[in-house]
Amino acid sequence: ENTLRNKSSTSQIKSLKGNVGFSCFPDQVYLKSIYDGFKFTLMVVGEAGIGKSTLINTMFENKIFPSSSEVTTTENIKGVEITSMSADIQDNNVKLHLTVVDTPGFGNYLNNDNHWQPILENIESRFDAFLAQENRVIRSKIVDNRIDALIYFIKPTGHSLRTIDIEFMKRMHAKVNLIPVISKSDTLTQEELTAFKARILADINFHSIQIFKPTIGSFDDPETTMDTKDILNKIPFAVVGSEEYVKREDGNMVRGRAYPWGIIEVDNEKHNDFTQLRKMIIHSHMEELKDYTDTVLYENHRTQKLLSMGHVQDNSVFREYNPAAQLEEERKIHEAKIQKMEAEMNAVFQQKVMEKESKLKQSEEELFSRHKEMKQTLEKQRKELTDKKKQMETSVRPSSPMDKKPKKGLFNLS
Numbered sequence: 001e002n003t004l005r006n007k008s009s010t011s012q013i014k015s016l017k018g019n020v021g022f023s024c025f026p027d028q029v030y031l032k033s034i035y036d037g038f039k040f041t042l043m044v045v046g047e048a049g050i051g052k053s054t055l056i057n058t059m060f061e062n063k064i065f066p067s068s069s070e071v072t073t074t075e076n077i078k079g080v081e082i083t084s085m086s087a088d089i090q091d092n093n094v095k096l097h098l099t100v101v102d103t104p105g106f107g108n109y110l111n112n113d114n115h116w117q118p119i120l121e122n123i124e125s126r127f128d129a130f131l132a133q134e135n136r137v138i139r140s141k142i143v144d145n146r147i148d149a150l151i152y153f154i155k156p157t158g159h160s161l162r163t164i165d166i167e168f169m170k171r172m173h174a175k176v177n178l179i180p181v182i183s184k185s186d187t188l189t190q191e192e193l194t195a196f197k198a199r200i201l202a203d204i205n206f207h208s209i210q211i212f213k214p215t216i217g218s219f220d221d222p223e224t225t226m227d228t229k230d231i232l233n234k235i236p237f238a239v240v241g242s243e244e245y246v247k248r249e250d251g252n253m254v255r256g257r258a259y260p261w262g263i264i265e266v267d268n269e270k271h272n273d274f275t276q277l278r279k280m281i282i283h284s285h286m287e288e289l290k291d292y293t294d295t296v297l298y299e300n301h302r303t304q305k306l307l308s309m310g311h312v313q314d315n316s317v318f319r320e321y322n323p324a325a326q327l328e329e330e331r332k333i334h335e336a337k338i339q340k341m342e343a344e345m346n347a348v349f350q351q352k353v354m355e356k357e358s359k360l361k362q363s364e365e366e367l368f369s370r371h372k373e374m375k376q377t378l379e380k381q382r383k384e385l386t387d388k389k390k391q392m393e394t395s396v397r398p399s400s401p402m403d404k405k406p407k408k409g410l411f412n413l414s
């Protein structure tokens, strides 16, 4: 029978040897988080000895997981336990508060039925704790222990998914960002891996299991888009973990696993998909993982919870996370904005044209009346001049001798 026993967390301060990548987050996220630091909670699930501790320690370049001798052997565990480890990691002065939640005991028995249950309960209880804090009147200092991502370790069998894998992922996908990885991929050849990945994806599709797939943002530059496509192509990630440094043929020390026939390099993209997995979780899509947890997974859980408690959900505030629909909506809003702007510009243009037209008409009328006025003045002047001319003509015309009358006066002797 499964038992759920939450062990108390252990916390350590770690500082990185190398550059992990969260200090190179996109600017806006970076600036927001540079003061408080980032917080990330990662759950790992897979049977004993599958490579969980090695991969996490490899990913964060530090001993997040204590060595096997320091922990209780899984043989003593009855059922599945939930334990957590926390570490503050410093990357170029940016702090990441990492919590790794381990699930020792998972898949270790002949009868592994219901092994998903304590894990699901743990994920849900974290949602419930967050909800309880959100519902408080004073909501300052909300402690967020929700699981941001779950790495599910698939055994490198080379066949297809096992019943336990399918059952687990089906039970979990609506509650957490599922990241399936094929562990110890160095135990399979390239051909075996390609076929194995194809069968895993076919199983995932067949059972309608939702795994986390990073989205390509509408404003992503070509380089980021290419990186995301590269990550998408590698799902499910076939990984190799190793905390050891081995000597390569060229004399360089690299993290890897040495075999009689050669070296498998952890950080070499040609050898395995560790680089893409790490980039996705720690660098390029950490915010998306957190965001999806908050806006979709938690929101759905909250809605179900409130409905089951008799509350009616206000769908107008329901934040459904559907990247494609969101993009379509954004496009429509943008188009509507453009149309509104065009209509406004048209209205302004029409208004201006009308104003100009009326001004022109006004000045035309003014001109016409001035012209009329001037014409009238001229007409008047012409008439006056004609009259004057007539007068002058009359006054200067010489009189006929017949018309001459003797002038009265001195010489008029008659």
Ligand code: GTP
Pocket (backbone or CB within 6 Å): 046, 047, 048, 049, 050, 051, 052, 053, 054, 055, 068, 074, 104, 183, 184, 185, 186, 187, 239, 240, 241, 242, 257
């Ligand atoms: P528990 O702590 O028992 O749950 O095991 P775990 O899942 O944490 O596995 P761990 O990381 O302790 O690895 C178990 C063994 O597998 C160790 O001997 C590792 O060196 C080895 N191992 C880890 N990763 C790899 C890998 O990628 N390839 C190979 N070949 N071996 C690996």
